[in-house]
Amino acid sequence: MKKLLLLLSIFLFLQCKKEKKEITQIKTKHTDFNAPPKWAKDVVWYEVAVERFRNGDPTNDPTADDIKGSYPGFIPKGWKVTPWTQDWYKEDEYFDDIKNYKNFYGGTVEKFVDKVQLRRYGGDLQGVLDKINYLESLGVTAIYFRPLNDGPSLHKYDARNWRHIDRNFGPNPKKDKETMSKEIPDDPSTWQFTEADKLFVKVIDELHKKGIKVILDYSWNHTGKTFWAWQDILKNQEKSKYKDWYWIDHFDDPKTPENEFKYHGWTGVHELPEIKETQKQDLSKKVTVFNGNVFSQAAKDHIFAITKKWLDPNGDGDPSDGVDGYRLDVAAEMPLEFWKEYRKHVRSINPDAYLLGEIWWEEWPDKLLNPSSFLQGDIFDAVMNYRWFRSSRHFFNASPDKIPVTTFIDSIQKFNNQLNSETNLAMMNYTSGFDTPRLLTSLFNKNKYKYKCKVHEDPAYKINKPDLATIQTLKLLLTHQYTYIGAPHIYAGDEMGMWGADDPSCRKPLLWPDLDFEDETTHPLHLKRPRDQVKLNTDVFNFYQKVIRIRKENPVLISGNIEFINTADNDILMYQRYSNNENILVVFNTGFEDKEIELPKLKNLQFKNIINNIPIHHQSEKKKVIIPGRESIILK
Secondary structure, three states: OHHHHHHHHHHHHHHHHHHHHHHHHHHHHOOOOOOOOHHHHOOOEEEEOHHHOOOOOHHHOOOOHHHOOOOOOOOOOOOOOOOOOOOOOOOOHHHHHHHHOOOOOOOOOOOHHHHHHHOOOOOOHHHHHHOHHHHHHHOOOEEEEOOOEOOOOOOOOOOOOOOOEOHHHOOOHHHHHHHHHOOOOOOHHHOOOOHHHHHHHHHHHHHHHOOOEEEEEEOOOEOOOOOHHHHHHHHHHHHOOOHHHEOEEEOOOOOOOOOOOEEOEHHHOOOOEEEOEOOOOOOOOOOOOOOOOEOOHHHHHHHHHHHHHHHOOOOOOOHHHOOOEEEEOOHHHOOHHHHHHHHHHHHHHOOOOEEEEOOOEEEOOOEEOOHHHHOOOOOOOEEEOHHHHHHHHHHHHOOOOOOOHHHHHHHHHHHHHOOOHHHHHHOEEOOOOOOOOOHHHHHHOOOOOOOOOOOOOOOOOOOOOOOHHHHHHHHHHHHHHHHOOOEEEEEOOHHHOOOOOOOOOOOOOOOOOOOOOOOEOOOOOOOOOOOEOOOOOHHHHHHHHHHHHHHHHOOHHHHOEEEEOOOOOOOEEEEEEEOOOOEEEEEEEOOOOOEEEEOOOOOOOOOOEOOOOOOEEEEOOEEEEEEOOOEEEEEO
16 A cells, blocks of 8 residues: 555656656746747838739639628629739720719719729739748748738638638639538538638748748727628527627617618728627717627637638647737727637637737827727737837928927937837837738828818829829838837838728739739829839839848847937937947938938947948047938948
């Protein structure tokens, strides 16, 4: 008996040692719950909208049946996929038939910006695989995919379902449609991996092999009209078991000839029925942070099941084969308690996952929402830093007017002081994207940020190729972006020198050098415009490569502190990034005249310009530099 007890004691001692060792390993491996993952500050983000990225497999191109249910709510006769290289503003042949239909709202579709919503170009995941080496050569280290979930629109926020990758992004749309039809949508045990799902897992794997992180975009705020639960509601009305998933005002009364069915669409958009929360947010005046949760537990369980699927696709408990986080759409329009639960769920599956919130407008077009409520460590790791870009564009581009350098510094310091240092370093410093004008076009025009930047809103808005002065401003802004705190972001195509007005003209197909594009000669308002050659701008591309390389080669630009240095000149912006072992001084001349500047004496600063050939002049103990107008230097 004593021998048995001794053996049992030894076994229990060894087990305790084993468990203690395992606990220690987990603690050192995992990110603290309240902190962003350490990798988030290191990356250079690249935003991909697959439909417009690259058509790698023409056999999976969308058909008219695939886009049913998306805006405008009809398919014109003769509809077909638009040639990738077509002049953007040239009307497709089937546009002539659009006048014979009414849209979702009972009106006619007349403006180019509405007609073009019908276009599809056939971009797919094979196209992403084909260009991974390109992404690596550019230097990006994290991909933010706009929604990939199955949906009829080009943007995919109008999901048919959340659980699968869009059928036309994979190699066999017909087979995927059959696979989906055999599943019970709200029963994860019946879900299978479609061919598109499998290809996305391969994309994740190939990007991970290159050291490139992947996050995926979802909008849990709304679905599309073709979403399976919404279709059940349309069929069964008040008898549907999903009736509590959505904000529904009135169900149809079958005893009357009228259709009394009324519901909330996201900000009034008919084709995006909104998921119901325990508290309704009134968006009629402004967006406000609000408490509450998703109303239906079944809907929330479904959201959590989708989230888990892509964090750990093979379900083995090891998330290395899954996405590295999520970008959450219209995040301020969902309640705080839901997001707190969501973070716990995500971090329970992958403690190193990154959660990025889209926190944008409080009141358009003048007031951006303060995101600090979402950045206390219990919801998001970072947000898309629209506030940084609006201030930076205002200063470097004098848009809509010129502001003093002190005003600019005060604005971005105010943002930073609201957050802790780890969060500031993990912010996605966002310049342009799927919902804004292209960066070059935004700088080419001097209007207020995100205001009247579609040509039908302002016929004077410049839609043609930006000039050399705009490219010089771009270089100033990029130098700031890649030497400032936070992770830089690129909207796919900006590095190619692409231009385009606000949505939808920011969504042109990418300018791959192996394709011959038609010149842009058409104006949507039938006005005169220059003839512009459409091709990749190597000067712009090379500059992106340069600033990305400088950031990677100098860790102080990633993790270092920042100090702004006072100057008496409103054209001169100067700051240093510093750590215990390294200092870098960055100086901008935003004016149009040459400026001689005396450089400050900073500890451990050796003056070597690492971005261009502007020389440093030594006069006894003083060091001076003459910076030409609209130029900058990075001194190491």
